[in-house]
Amino acid sequence: MMVKVVGAMKRRGIRNLLRHAALVAVTFIMVYPILWMFFSSFKPDDQIFSTSRLWPETWTLDHYLAGFNGELGMNFGQLMWNSLIISVVVVVGTIFSSTLTGFAFARLRFTPRRFLIGFMLSTMMLPAQVVMIPQYIMFHKIGWVNTYLPLTLPSFLGTVPFFIYLMVQFVRGIPRELDEAAYMDGCSKFQLFRLIIFPLARPAIITMSIFSFYWTWNDFFGQLIYLSDPELYTVSLGLSMFVDNTGNTQWGDLFAMSILSIIPVFVVFLIFQRYLVEGIATHGLKG
Amino acid sequence: METPLRRNLTAYTFLLPWLTGMLCLTVGAMLFTFYLAFTDYDLISSPEWVGFDNFQQILRDPNFWISIRATFTYVIFSVPARLIVSLLIALLLYREVRGIGWYRSLIYLPSLIGTSVGAAIGWRNLFADDGPVNAFLGLFGVEGPNWVGNPSTAIVILILLSVWQFGSEMVIFLAGLKQIPGYLYEAAIIDGASAIQRFFKITLPMLSPITFFNLLMGTISSFMIFTQVYIITGGGPMKSTLMYVYYLYQHAFNYYNMGYAAALSIILLIIIGLCSTVIFLSSRFWVHYDG
Numbered sequence: 001m002m003v004k005v006v007g008a009m010k011r012r013g014i015r016n017l018l019r020h021a022a023l024v025a026v027t028f029i030m031v032y033p034i035l036w037m038f039f040s041s042f043k044p045d046d047q048i049f050s051t052s053r054l055w056p057e058t059w060t061l062d063h064y065l066a067g068f069n070g071e072l073g074m075n076f077g078q079l080m081w082n083s084l085i086i087s088v089v090v091v092v093g094t095i096f097s098s099t100l101t102g103f104a105f106a107r108l109r110f111t112p113r114r115f116l117i118g119f120m121l122s123t124m125m126l127p128a129q130v131v132m133i134p135q136y137i138m139f140h141k142i143g144w145v146n147t148y149l150p151l152t153l154p155s156f157l158g159t160v161p162f163f164i165y166l167m168v169q170f171v172r173g174i175p176r177e178l179d180e181a182a183y184m185d186g187c188s189k190f191q192l193f194r195l196i197i198f199p200l201a202r203p204a205i206i207t208m209s210i211f212s213f214y215w216t217w218n219d220f221f222g223q224l225i226y227l228s229d230p231e232l233y234t235v236s237l238g239l240s241m242f243v244d245n246t247g248n249t250q251w252g253d254l255f256a257m258s259i260l261s262i263i264p265v266f267v268v269f270l271i272f273q274r275y276l277v278e279g280i281a282t283h284g285l286k287g
Numbered sequence: 288m289e290t291p292l293r294r295n296l297t298a299y300t301f302l303l304p305w306l307t308g309m310l311c312l313t314v315g316a317m318l319f320t321f322y323l324a325f326t327d328y329d330l331i332s333s334p335e336w337v338g339f340d341n342f343q344q345i346l347r348d349p350n351f352w353i354s355i356r357a358t359f360t361y362v363i364f365s366v367p368a369r370l371i372v373s374l375l376i377a378l379l380l381y382r383e384v385r386g387i388g389w390y391r392s393l394i395y396l397p398s399l400i401g402t403s404v405g406a407a408i409g410w411r412n413l414f415a416d417d418g419p420v421n422a423f424l425g426l427f428g429v430e431g432p433n434w435v436g437n438p439s440t441a442i443v444i445l446i447l448l449s450v451w452q453f454g455s456e457m458v459i460f461l462a463g464l465k466q467i468p469g470y471l472y473e474a475a476i477i478d479g480a481s482a483i484q485r486f487f488k489i490t491l492p493m494l495s496p497i498t499f500f501n502l503l504m505g506t507i508s509s510f511m512i513f514t515q516v517y518i519i520t521g522g523g524p525m526k527s528t529l530m531y532v533y534y535l536y537q538h539a540f541n542y543y544n545m546g547y548a549a550a551l552s553i554i555l556l557i558i559i560g561l562c563s564t565v566i567f568l569s570s571r572f573w574v575h576y577d578g
Binding site for chain 2: 136
């Protein structure tokens, strides 16, 4: 008996060990590209490709300094600041439009409610690129090209149906007894929204904010077509221009800036990990 | 009791932002695309009606067919590869072991930054002539190709970059795996089913609605590849990675052929619609909704 139990434990121990080995291997492969870029950004240019060793032989901060003191013809601080402004405004806009719309769809009665909800859901399948050209022409006509308005204003108008869907689902899960109690106390619909539903929807709002933040931060297409004034450039645009202009010789500088461009997303991820993974799992949001 | 009119008025106050966006930026824009597709328009002079000219021109343009071929190659390889890898890794991450949270987060990390310009730059240099990938191949005595410069390997870089970002599919699979009731497996073990049988007879069928969702969303989003093409290959070499949206972008914003580009976006909509329909129709044969 004893021997059998020990044998089973041994087998389990081995299986566990194998599992950890597999996990470590997969994780290493996944993270390696990021690590490689990270360590390369601290190597002098002539060591980046000549050695296959990950760890730098000599460390240098030159690449990072170059990005900030204007040696590269642009100031990386300014680019980060521009990206940050756009992203924060989009987060605010997303919260504004999605909570209002989500509340109305989940709680209010109006005609034609079912039709509008169905319509909203069907637009989830519509690829953004299909409406991009007319939108560009519209914004061009109003003279908003080379401003941040075409990048930020749509978020206030609820143009990402995923977020509205997420809010509808979440608000439906809030018990209706709360509404009734609020009405009994003389709340209006707007007060119900502001005092009860909005505060209770916090987890969904956080999930939504994270996604809209890093989608906007990582966005390239929108910024590329709407912004051509270097003063307005964002991180994505700055990096892509740098690739074009230097003919790819200053690897270290490029890597240093790429790493810096990833850091805000990384920080948000570390802080809000839990909400992020839950959000994807329950609503199928794409990364 | 409030009157229906008042009720509607309140609701539409809440819906006002969304309705405005819907009418102007989605429905209005869609209709505008349909109109533009039948015109010749360069943003400066006013649009000129040309009937089906744009569509005829597109179908005669060899670059259009090159881009269709490149895009379909990309979609057909990257979507299934991502599904398989995400499912396998989800199975590996499913069991609770020590440090599982760390493994999950780190494996998800590439998906978070994968679509950014920064990640594309890193990826491109990973496959540089004397980059780490070729250094690794060198360990086995294989001389790696010039990945970016070779028409047959450039698209491989893009496909691998897409596979690297399997995170959201993986998280959705993980959630699905947790929904499968344990008694199914217990019953199967009593009946003497092997691990492989259990995977094919229980896990796969039970996950099929989720596989369906991942397949559909993955296909739609794969057609949209742009940033990676712009940064890594620029559509080359020899147009081997001239992806559809990149081709569309060139016509709209390099040549300002707005009518032509609008026609291209309508064709894209039709292609995506057809692909989704095929996936939906096929689901009857392989998606099981009864638990």
